[in-house]
Amino acid sequence: MTNVLDGNAVGDRIREELRGCIDTLDGEGVTPGLATVLMSEDPASETYVSMKQRACEDLGIESIHREIDPDAPAEELFETVESLNDDPEVHGILVQMPVPDHVDKRTVLRSIDPEKDVDGFHPENVGRLVAGDARFKPCTPHGIQKLLEAADVDTEGKEAVVVGRSDIVGKPMANLLIQKAPGGNATTTVCHSRTDDLGAKTREADIVVAAAGYPELVDGSMIAEGATVIDVGVNRVDADNEKGYELVGDVEFESAKERAEVITPVPGGVGPMTITMLLYNTVKAAGIQADVPVDLP
Missing domain, CATH: 3.40.50.10860 (Leucine Dehydrogenase, chain A, domain 1)
Incomplete structure (x- = not known):
């Protein structure tokens, strides 16, 4: 049975743990x-x-x-x-x-x-991330690491494919996956809009992170049996409903779910984790600036 990750539940747990850090600072x-x-x-x-x-x-x-x-x-x-x-x-x-x-x-x-x-986008913080000495990890990639951890997905030695090369998600996600650290040690390939035969790359992956910004770009035929699929995309497409649209990810959920062992939905997967990790970084920043050690989750 496919494990559909609940980003709200994981995010709520981390937020509760952050309360202890806030009490320490208080x-x-x-x-x-x-x-x-x-x-x-x-x-x-x-x-x-x-x-x-x-x-x-x-x-x-x-x-x-x-x-x-x-x-x-x-x-x-x-x-x-x-x-x-x-x-x-x-x-x-x-x-x-x-x-x-x-x-x-x-x-x-x-x-x-x-x-x-606290977004982690200043060149100094980007450099520290690449060097393996991150002050703040960008919120969405860090949130994905926390989701993988919550689902007991071990990245070490795995083949990972990141679809997308944005400064916000694709590049930092690839950097985190290759770090010699927990949540890293994966052999990582970065694909993008000019990748030839994208499916040939994603079918070889144990972990696929789809962050290209194209609705349902990755479908079940492009996923290996038993893979972990993390869908970062939030795309508005026309729909025959009251709103006139619906939100879909970069992954065609139903067909990918048939093959994946672990998958995130849209909405309710990665999205809630992004804001949670922004709060995490803010608490961390307060501890650094006040020189107060906090036990971050």
């Missing part, structure tokens, strides 16, 4: 603080920020929010980030992407203090 007079910065009128971005704020409040993390007019000069965003960098009550900073076209995304990422970069 005993030292420290309340973890996460600042979100929104420079967009995109409804999806507004929803994501609201979800993160609610998650913080539920766990006892101080939520600080800054909104900037999308038509404002780029300098207004950078000045906001600088003020948050200087604020000792703020331990983590997240600038919600995308930002307007007149704002350079890479400059935004570089402007965040690396010790407050």
Whole structure:
């Protein structure tokens, strides 16, 4: 019987364990603080920020929010980030992407203090991840590691294929899988939109992480019997229902489920873990900045 991983359940367990860390910090007079910065009128971005704020409040993390007019000069965003960098009550900073076209995304990422970069995208933190000395692991790949751990999926010596090469998921996921560390030691192949005969690669894999951003790109015929399939994709496709659309992953779930031993659904799989690991990184950042040891889950 296929094990369909419940990201909400795994995330809830980790959040409960984080409460002990927050209590430890509270005993030292420290309340973890996460600042979100929104420079967009995109409804999806507004929803994501609201979800993160609610998650913080539920766990006892101080939520600080800054909104900037999308038509404002780029300098207004950078000045906001600088003020948050200087604020000792703020331990983590997240600038919600995308930002307007007149704002350079890479400059935004570089402007965040690396010790407050709880997304893990600052070049310094990327370099530390690649070097095997991560300060903050990017939230989605780290969440996937936690899901694999919860399902007792051992990555050591396994063949892993990551479909997608984004800076947010594909590249850091591949780096974590090859690390000489728990949750790593896998022989890892990175595939993408220009990979010739993608199915030939994925059928050789014990673990497939689909993060290409293409609806149902990977189907059951591309999965080895007994494989572990992690679906990162969240794609809106037309549907004959009240909303007029439905959310599907990068994996065609029903056919892949017939062959996989472990699989994540969409929604309810990887998604809840991303926000959970953002909270994890914020608590870790607070411990680092306050010099208070915390026993992270």
